[in-house]
Amino acid sequence: xxxxIDAMGGDNAPRDIVRGALAGCRKxxxxxxxxxxxxxxxxELEKWGHSAxxxxxxxxxxxxxxxxxxxxxxxxxxxxxxxxxMKLVREGKADAVFSAGPTGGVVASALGYLGTVEGISRPVxxxxxxxxxxxxxxMDLGGNIDSRPDQLLDFGIVGTVFARTLLDVxxxxxxxxxVGAEEGKxxxxxxAAYPLFKKSGLNFIGNVExxxxxLGKANVVICDGFMGNVLMKFCExxxxxxxxxxxxxxxxxxPEAEIAALVKTLVSKTNAAEEVGxxxxxxxxxxVIKAHGRCTWEDVARSxxxxxxxxxxxxVGALKKELAAVRNNLKITPEQA
Amino acid sequence: xxxxIDAMGGDNAPRDIVRGALAGCRKxxxxxxxxxxxxxxxxELEKWGHSAxxxxxxxxxxxxxxxxxxxxxxxxxxxxxxxxxMKLVREGKADAVFSAGPTGGVVASALGYLGTVEGISRPVxxxxxxxxxxxxxxMDLGGNIDSRPDQLLDFGIVGTVFARTLLDVxxxxxxxxxVGAEEGKxxxxxxAAYPLFKKSGLNFIGNVExxxxxLGKANVVICDGFMGNVLMKFCExxxxxxxxxxxxxxxxxxPEAEIAALVKTLVSKTNAAEEVGxxxxxxxxxxVIKAHGRCTWEDVARSxxxxxxxxxxxxVGALKKELAAVRNNLKITPEQA
Numbered sequence: 001x002x003x004x005i006d007a008m009g010g011d012n013a014p015r016d017i018v019r020g021a022l023a024g025c026r027k028x029x030x031x032x033x034x035x036x037x038x039x040x041x042x043x044e045l046e047k048w049g050h051s052a053x054x055x056x057x058x059x060x061x062x063x064x065x066x067x068x069x070x071x072x073x074x075x076x077x078x079x080x081x082x083x084x085x086m087k088l089v090r091e092g093k094a095d096a097v098f099s100a101g102p103t104g105g106v107v108a109s110a111l112g113y114l115g116t117v118e119g120i121s122r123p124v125x126x127x128x129x130x131x132x133x134x135x136x137x138x139m140d141l142g143g144n145i146d147s148r149p150d151q152l153l154d155f156g157i158v159g160t161v162f163a164r165t166l167l168d169v170x171x172x173x174x175x176x177x178x179v180g181a182e183e184g185k186x187x188x189x190x191x192a193a194y195p196l197f198k199k200s201g202l203n204f205i206g207n208v209e210x211x212x213x214x215l216g217k218a219n220v221v222i223c224d225g226f227m228g229n230v231l232m233k234f235c236e237x238x239x240x241x242x243x244x245x246x247x248x249x250x251x252x253x254x255p256e257a258e259i260a261a262l263v264k265t266l267v268s269k270t271n272a273a274e275e276v277g278x279x280x281x282x283x284x285x286x287x288v289i290k291a292h293g294r295c296t297w298e299d300v301a302r303s304x305x306x307x308x309x310x311x312x313x314x315x316v317g318a319l320k321k322e323l324a325a326v327r328n329n330l331k332i333t334p335e336q337a
Numbered sequence: 338x339x340x341x342i343d344a345m346g347g348d349n350a351p352r353d354i355v356r357g358a359l360a361g362c363r364k365x366x367x368x369x370x371x372x373x374x375x376x377x378x379x380x381e382l383e384k385w386g387h388s389a390x391x392x393x394x395x396x397x398x399x400x401x402x403x404x405x406x407x408x409x410x411x412x413x414x415x416x417x418x419x420x421x422x423m424k425l426v427r428e429g430k431a432d433a434v435f436s437a438g439p440t441g442g443v444v445a446s447a448l449g450y451l452g453t454v455e456g457i458s459r460p461v462x463x464x465x466x467x468x469x470x471x472x473x474x475x476m477d478l479g480g481n482i483d484s485r486p487d488q489l490l491d492f493g494i495v496g497t498v499f500a501r502t503l504l505d506v507x508x509x510x511x512x513x514x515x516v517g518a519e520e521g522k523x524x525x526x527x528x529a530a531y532p533l534f535k536k537s538g539l540n541f542i543g544n545v546e547x548x549x550x551x552l553g554k555a556n557v558v559i560c561d562g563f564m565g566n567v568l569m570k571f572c573e574x575x576x577x578x579x580x581x582x583x584x585x586x587x588x589x590x591x592p593e594a595e596i597a598a599l600v601k602t603l604v605s606k607t608n609a610a611e612e613v614g615x616x617x618x619x620x621x622x623x624x625v626i627k628a629h630g631r632c633t634w635e636d637v638a639r640s641x642x643x644x645x646x647x648x649x650x651x652x653v654g655a656l657k658k659e660l661a662a663v664r665n666n667l668k669i670t671p672e673q674a
Contacts, residue, residue: 130575132575132578132579132582142516145516145523145524146524146525177567178563178567179479179482179562179563179566179567186482186563187482187483187561187563188483190563209566209567209570210566210567210568210569210570210571210572210573210574211570211571211573211574211575211577212574213571213574214571214574214575214577214578215574215578223567224524225516226515226516226523226524226527226564227563227564227567229516229546229547230514230515230516230546230547230560230564230568231547231567231568231571232547233546233547233548234547234548234550234551234568234571234572235547235571235575236547236548237547237548237549237550237551237552238467238469238548238551238572238575238607239579240548240551241469241551241552242469242576242579242603242607245469245603245606246583246599246603249599249602250587250591253591253595254587254590254591258590262583262586265586266579266582266583269582270575270579
C-alpha cells in the first residue's frame with residue numbers, strides 16, 4: 001500500500017510531515033510518496049537516515065497556502081502538491097492521500113479529482129471529540145453548514161459506517177441532536193429528518209439532547225456542521241479551562257507530577273479531535289486524510305497507522321454498501337438521491 | 338412591591354414554592370401573593386409560622402400540569418393559577434410573576450395576558466450558563482428555535498440590556514456565535530444577521546467561536562435557541578461528568594471533604610443556569626420569572642431577591658429604551674419591526 005503525502009501542507013511542513021510520515025509508514029508497513037519541493041523534502045529525509053534515491057518523491061514547486069480562495073488557488077496552481085496527491089490516487093498510483101494543508105484546498109481538490117460516492121454531494125467530517133464518550137461519533141463537525149434533512153440522513157449513514165468499521169460497534173445506535181427527546185422537538189430540519197431516519201433501516205433511537213452526548217447515549221450523534229463545529233470548539237475550550245482551574249485548586253496539595261498528569265489527561269479527553277491528529281474526509285470516493293494544520297510529527301505518524309486501518313477496513317466500500325441498503329429501505333434510486 | 342407566586346407549579350409545589358417565597362420575600366422586602374389551592378397553601382404557610390389571615394392568597398382549583406398542550410390547557414382552565422398570576426400583573430395588583438410550572442404554559446399565558454414589548458414577537462430566554470465566564474450571557478437558550486436574522490438582533494438587544502443592568506457591564510460587547518471569526522463565516526442566518534448587527538449601534542465585535550464562550554470573549558453571545566439549548570445541556574452534562582472523573586482520580590489522595598468541595602464547585606460552575614434557579618422571560622411586557630420545575634426552596638428564595646433587582650433596575654423599561662435606540666440606528670419604525 002502506498003500513501004501520497006502532501007509534504008508542503010501544515011504549519012510545520014515539510015519538517016514534521018516528512019518525519020512523521022517516515023516513522024508512521026514504517027510502523028504501518030506502508031510506503032509514502034512525498035509530493036512537494038524536492039529541495040525541501042530531501043534534507044528532511046536525510047535527517048532521518050533515508051536517502052532520496054530510495055524514496056518516492058513527486059516534485060512540484062507549487063503548493064497551497066492558508067488564506068487563498070481554494071477554487072481559485074487550485075485553478076492558478078494546477079500542479080499544487082495537494083492536486084498531484086489526488087491525481088496519484090485517481091491514477092491508481094497511490095491508495096490514500098494525507099494532507100495537513102488548508103481545509104478548503106483539500107476538500108476542493110478531493111472533490112475535483114476523486115469526486116464523492118454516488119448520492120452524497122459533499123464530504124462529511126466527523127468523529128469523536130470527547131474522550132469521555134469514546135464510542136460516540138458526531139457528524140458533521142463543520143464541513144456542511146445549513147444542511148438539509150436528507151443530508152442529515154447522509155451523516156447518519158456515514159456515522160454508522162464509522163462506528164461499525166473504526167470503533168468496532170456491531171450495530172451502532174443513531175440519534176438526532178435536538179432540544180427534547182420526543183419526536184416533534186427540534187428545529188425544522190431535525191423535525192423533517194426524523195421520519196427519514198425512522199424509515200432508513202439505521203439503528204435510529206430518536207432524539208438526544210446536549211447532555212446525552214457526554215453520556216454516550218448514542219454511538220452516532222447527528223447535527224448540522226454549524227452546530228457540530230461550535231460544540232467541538234466549545235468542548236476543547238471548556239476542557240482546557242477546566243484543566244487549568246483544577247491545576248490551580250490542586251497546587252500544593254498533590255505532587256506536581258501528579259497534577260501535570262491529571263491536567264494532561266483532562267485536556268486530551270476533551271480535545272479528542274486534536275488528539276487523533278486528523279481524520280478521513282468521508283463520502284469522498286477515495287481515502288483522503290485531512291490533519292490539523294498545527295499537527296506534530298507524532299500526529300502525522302499516528303495518522304499513517306490510522307490510514308492503514310481505513311484501507312484495511314475498506315471504508316469507502318463499506319459506505320457504498322450502507323448507502324445502497326438505506327436507499328433500498330427508503331425506496332429511492334441513486335439518481336433521485 | 339408585590340410578587341404573584343404560582344404556588345402550584347413545580348415538582349415540589351406547593352411545599353418548596355411557599356417556603357422559598359416566604360424566606361426570599363422577607364429577605365428582599367417584598368410581599369408575596371400566593372395563587373393556587375387555598376387548602377394546599379395554608380398548611381405550608383403555617384409550617385413556617387405564617388397565618389393564612391395575614392397572607393395574600395388568591396384561591397383557584399385549576400392549575401397546569403406537565404405534558405399538556407399549553408394553548409389548549411389554558412383555554413380549558415381559564416382560572417389556572419398561572420393565568421391568574423398574569424392577570425394580577427395586568428391589573429396592576431402585582432409587580433411580577435414567579436412560576437416553576439410548565440414552560441409552555443408560562444410562556445403562553447405571559448403572551449396572552451401581558452404580551453411582548455413592541456417589535457419583539459416572542460419571549461427570549463438567556464443568561465449565563467458557565468460560571469467560568471460570569472460576565473457572559475448567551476441568548477437564546479431554547480425559547481426560540483429557527484430564528485430569523487432580525488430575531489438574532491433582538492437577542493442582541495435583550496442581551497445588552499441583561500449584561501448592562503444585571504451584570505453591571507457598562508458597554509457590553511456583543512458577538513454572533515459562528516464557525517469562524519471572519520465576516521462571511523457561518524450559516525445563512527448568521528451571515529444575514531452580521532450586517533444588521535454592524536449597523537445596530539450595539540457594541541458588536543463580530544463573530545466568536547465555541548471556545549470563545551468559555552474565555553468570556555464577549556459579554557453577549559448570540560445564537561439560535563436550538564444551538565443555545567444544546568450547548569447549555571452539553572455544558573451541564575460535561576461538567577457533571579468531569580466532576581465525577583476528577584473525584585475518582587483524587588480519591589485517596591486528598592481528604593474526602595476537600596474532594597467533595599472541589600466537585601461541588603465544578604458542578605456549580607458548569608451548571609450556572611440551574612444555580613440561578615430561574616430567570617426572566619425577556620421581551621414580555623412585564624416581569625415574569627420562570628424557574629426550573631425541579632427548583633428547591635433555596636432556589637425559589639434566591640429568585641425572589643433577584644426579582645426585586647429586576648424591578649429596581651426596571652428591566653422592561655431599559656429594554657424598551659434600547660430597542661428604540663437600535664431602531665433609530667437602523668432607521669426602522671416600530672411598525673416595520
